[in-house]
Amino acid sequence: MSMREAVAAFVHDGATVCLEGFTHLVPTAAGHEIIRQGRKDLTVVRMTADIVVDQMIAAGCVSRLVSSFVGNSSAGSLGELRRRIERADPAPLAFEEYSHYGMVCRYLAGSQRLPFYPLRSYGGSDLPGVNSDLRKVTSPYPGPDGEPEQIYVVPPVNPDVTIIHAQRADRRGNTQIWGLTGIQAEAVYAADKAIVVVEEVVEDEVVRSDPNRTLVPSHAVDAVVVCPRGAHPSFAQGYYDRDNDFYRAWSHISKDPERLRAWLAEWVYGTADHAEYVEKLGEEFWAGLAVGEALSEPVNYGRRL
Amino acid sequence: MTTTAPETVTSSELLSVVASRELASRRTVFAGIGLPTLATELAHLTVAPQIEVVYESGVCGAHPSHLPETIADAVIVSGAEAVLSMPALFGCVLQGGHIDVGFLGAAQIDRWGNLNTSVIGDWESPEVRLPGSGGAVEVMANSREVFVVMRRHNPRSFTAALDFCTTPGPDRALADGIRPLGAGVTRVITELGILARSGVGEELRLVAVHPGVTVDRVREATGWDLQVDGSVGTVPPPTAAELRLLREDVDPGRVYLR
Numbered sequence: 396m397s398m399r400e401a402v403a404a405f406v407h408d409g410a411t412v413c414l415e416g417f418t419h420l421v422p423t424a425a426g427h428e429i430i431r432q433g434r435k436d437l438t439v440v441r442m443t444a445d446i447v448v449d450q451m452i453a454a455g456c457v458s459r460l461v462s463s464f465v466g467n468s469s470a471g472s473l474g475e476l477r478r479r480i481e482r483a484d485p486a487p488l489a490f491e492e493y494s495h496y497g498m499v500c501r502y503l504a505g506s507q508r509l510p511f512y513p514l515r516s517y518g519g520s521d522l523p524g525v526n527s528d529l530r531k532v533t534s535p536y537p538g539p540d541g542e543p544e545q546i547y548v549v550p551p552v553n554p555d556v557t558i559i560h561a562q563r564a565d566r567r568g569n570t571q572i573w574g575l576t577g578i579q580a581e582a583v584y585a586a587d588k589a590i591v592v593v594e595e596v597v598e599d600e601v602v603r604s605d606p607n608r609t610l611v612p613s614h615a616v617d618a619v620v621v622c623p624r625g626a627h628p629s630f631a632q633g634y635y636d637r638d639n640d641f642y643r644a645w646s647h648i649s650k651d652p653e654r655l656r657a658w659l660a661e662w663v664y665g666t667a668d669h670a671e672y673v674e675k676l677g678e679e680f681w682a683g684l685a686v687g688e689a690l691s692e693p694v695n696y697g698r699r700l
Numbered sequence: 701m702t703t704t705a706p707e708t709v710t711s712s713e714l715l716s717v718v719a720s721r722e723l724a725s726r727r728t729v730f731a732g733i734g735l736p737t738l739a740t741e742l743a744h745l746t747v748a749p750q751i752e753v754v755y756e757s758g759v760c761g762a763h764p765s766h767l768p769e770t771i772a773d774a775v776i777v778s779g780a781e782a783v784l785s786m787p788a789l790f791g792c793v794l795q796g797g798h799i800d801v802g803f804l805g806a807a808q809i810d811r812w813g814n815l816n817t818s819v820i821g822d823w824e825s826p827e828v829r830l831p832g833s834g835g836a837v838e839v840m841a842n843s844r845e846v847f848v849v850m851r852r853h854n855p856r857s858f859t860a861a862l863d864f865c866t867t868p869g870p871d872r873a874l875a876d877g878i879r880p881l882g883a884g885v886t887r888v889i890t891e892l893g894i895l896a897r898s899g900v901g902e903e904l905r906l907v908a909v910h911p912g913v914t915v916d917r918v919r920e921a922t923g924w925d926l927q928v929d930g931s932v933g934t935v936p937p938p939t940a941a942e943l944r945l946l947r948e949d950v951d952p953g954r955v956y957l958r
Contacts, residue, residue: 417772519869
């Protein structure tokens with residue numbers, strides 16, 4: 396399926412859309428296609444709301460954000476997000492604030508269809524005061540000292556669609572990820588529908604030669620989209636490096652609303668698809684993000700003689 | 701040991717060296733990028749050769765070929781001892797009680813070591829929207845102790861009343877009916893000196909100042925009535941050996957050293 400077809404089929408106006416990938420394998424190309432197709436009123440769920448979320452907010456796609464870190468990695472701020480939250484400029488943005496493990500537990504509950512998930516966080520925090528979904532309950536079991544124990548819980552998240560980026564999959568959607576694996580598998584299982592965007596589709600035998608590397612099996616996948624370099628400016632371990640210069644540049648671009656909109660006009664609306672975006676950046680640019688080899692030692696899965 | 705004249709030492713170098721010394725005998729350290737990276741790398745070369753750095757991205761026992769630019773840099777993955785999923789990292793490593801020291805930063809800290817990284821002003825319509833918790837709530841709740849390194853020591857950052865408490869220490873947890881696991885913040889390292897507390901029920905108190913800094917100056921820079929140790933000491937300045945390791949081995953490209 397092409398990215399255009401996958402987004403048209405599974406990302407509807409008003410939907411809850413989860414984009415995961417913890418700094419590594421950020422599904423940027425998918426976010427750009429959502430912008431191109433002009434989706435509105437989305438609830439975006441993403442632990443680390445970063446550049447692609449700032450761009451989707453600026454493009455008017457997002458009315459609600461659910462997140463545990465809203466910053467431009469370690470490279471500065473998200474200009475559009477800050478204007479929306481600090482000054483409702485040009486419109487307010489509904490924001491649900493969590494901590495990282497709070498979000499992880501929401502995915503764990505969602506992926507397992509549990510009513511809630513307990514965690515040893517939030518005691519004494521002001522976060523429950525601004526997020527009524529963070530609730531304290533009494534454990535049905537006694538604590539270690541035999542006394543009743545109180546604990547915070549978070550509700551499940553069940554997105555209409557989860558989109559992740561990965562290194563490779565086979566034609567049926569068995570998806571392999573290495574390096575930082577984050578929360579992608581749980582986010583896929585939590586969703587009604589899942590789109591997996593990959594650097595490449597490989598032969599079935601490649602996947603089957605190393606089944607432990609499959610994080611998302613095909614039964615959880617509704618669409619496989621091939622989109623090389625689709626995580627830029629994020630990275631794909633073993634394929635291309637992170638574009639740290641762009642992360643730093645984004646803090647300046649996004650600080651100025653006019654500049655931000657000009658960037659979107661040129662690089663998102665002005666390109667028909669991600670292949671054109673990749674081509675526009677040019678081969679010399681991509682050579683600068685090339686990585687060398689660091690091969691893992693093969694393992695012996697064994698076979699019956 | 702020879703010492704270097706303080707005026708040649710930058711604030712980043714001073715904070716990194718002092719923080720590294722506090723890591724003596726610690727094994728597992730949950731660290732972010734920047735000053736904590738410098739401090740843990742220097743500690744590895746000096747007082748804590750056994751140290752294992754754990755990153756929020758899931759990497760345990762990183763052996764990077766280059767100084768990492770983020771906690772999720774590709775260079776901390778290649779050659780690492782382990783890379784864990786988020787449920788394993790937060791659920792098993794942190795909540796399971798495997799971290800000796802967590803490093804945190806903050807926009808605001810109060811006398812009990814509670815932290816604000818969410819907003820300056822009102823949460824609903826803030827003057828400044830900050831990044832939020834990330835994993836800080838979990839690092840505070842589950843590490844045995846927490847070190848805070850603050851670049852700025854002034855009454856706005858060291859405040860009597862946080863604008864918002866993102867990351868509560870054990871005193872606030874206890875008041876909320878939740879049993880604290882760790883001691884919360886035990887060390888705060890700033891360019892003026894070191895504040896310390898040992899656990900529940902204790903305020904941060906000034907235990908040492910840097911050479912040339914007076915107790916009164918720290919009091920003025922702190923937004924609450926700061927308790928001062930009777931035996932407040934002077935922090936030994938960075939040694940020539942520590943500075944050489946930091947400048948030549950840890951961060952030769954001056955990525956974080958400013």
